[in-house]
Amino acid sequence: METIVLYEGGDVIILPGESPTKQYQVQSHCLANASVVFKAMLFGEFCEGGPRSSSSPMKICLKHDDAKATGILLAVVHYKQSEDPPFHDAEEAYHLAQLCDKYNCIVPLGPLMSHWVASFIGSVQTMEFEHICMLIAVAEWMRNLKAYTSLTQHLIMSRNVSLTDLLTLGARIMSELTLVHLCARREEARSEIRKAIAVLASDTGVCSCRCSLSAEAIMIHITSLEHSSADSVANCVRSLVQALSFRDFTVCASRHNASPSVLMEEKKQVVLRRLRPEAEYFQGLALGQ
Numbered sequence: 474m475e476t477i478v479l480y481e482g483g484d485v486i487i488l489p490g491e492s493p494t495k496q497y498q499v500q501s502h503c504l505a506n507a508s509v510v511f512k513a514m515l516f517g518e519f520c521e522g523g524p525r526s527s528s529s530p531m532k533i534c535l536k537h538d539d540a541k542a543t544g545i546l547l548a549v550v551h552y553k554q555s556e557d558p559p560f561h562d563a564e565e566a567y568h569l570a571q572l573c574d575k576y577n578c579i580v581p582l583g584p585l586m587s588h589w590v591a592s593f594i595g596s597v598q599t600m601e602f603e604h605i606c607m608l609i610a611v612a613e614w615m616r617n618l619k620a621y622t623s624l625t626q627h628l629i630m631s632r633n634v635s636l637t638d639l640l641t642l643g644a645r646i647m648s649e650l651t652l653v654h655l656c657a658r659r660e661e662a663r664s665e666i667r668k669a670i671a672v673l674a675s676d677t678g679v680c681s682c683r684c685s686l687s688a689e690a691i692m693i694h695i696t697s698l699e700h701s702s703a704d705s706v707a708n709c710v711r712s713l714v715q716a717l718s719f720r721d722f723t724v725c726a727s728r729h730n731a732s733p734s735v736l737m738e739e740k741k742q743v744v745l746r747r748l749r750p751e752a753e754y755f756q757g758l759a760l761g762q
Contacts, residue, residue, distance in 0.1 A: 479551040482527035490540030497547050507550035508578040542569040549582050558589040563604035570611040586615045597627055606646040618760050626757030629658050630704045654758050662703045669744050714744045
């Protein structure tokens with residue numbers, strides 16, 4: 474078995490995982506300073522708090538802990554971990570954050586975890602739904618507001634995620650509080666877009682005869698909203714608005730002795746205003762919301 478010395482003369486040997494392939498020589502006071510859980514374990518009335526010394530270190534098996542995540546955690550609290558991300562995907566980051574939560578050592582790992590998670594944000598567009606959920610959980614555990622807001626906004630607006638997906642796979646990974654607010658914010662965003670489609674398809678409060686979309690077109694966009702991301706449908710509606718021509722309003726204009734171009738611009742502005750509540754509805758969640 475490989476021995477990794479994180480503290481020369483350390484009085485504890487940690488063996489993580491079900492079938493350890495590495496053991497870590499560490500110092501009990503470093504662990505206790507980083508985590509109240511380790512402090513209680515090593516200096517309390519537990520069996521791990523028994524006699525130990527640098528010449529006769531105590532061996533502690535953490536068989537329920539992820540081996541790689543434990544190695545990273547131990548390296549960080551002994552100042553032996555580089556700034557480069559030590560994991561390759563969101564799942565490994567999730568295991569590490571889960572371990573930080575278990576041992577209540579969020580503070581010593583928080584800054585490094587924020588740095589490491591930021592390296593994943595750039596590839597979120599191509600990331601699997603499950604991995605996004607994992608990164609959201611990581612951001613929540615580590616109290617990383619910036620990543621949490623960015624990732625939840627992406628999930629609300631840019632992903633075609635059904636409520637079924639959120640309530641099954643998402644519920645196994647994310648906290649109940651996050652899940653409840655994600656579902657609510659997802660529906661709020663879609664509700665605003667439905668209102669925009671309704672405005673585009675009917676009057677703007679001035680003239681009840683100005684109908685720019687057929688009933689069939691309305692149903693196409695309402696239906697696509699249930700099977701596409703909110704962003705994609707909102708952009709589609711924006712494209713429809715920009716494609717409106719003053720010719721669409723010539724009949725209406727003649728009835729009301731108004732300029733077709735003026736009526737067209739009025740409708741465009743009303744619809745676009747409806748699609749512009751991003752600061753209120755389309756933003757991500759705040760931690761502890």
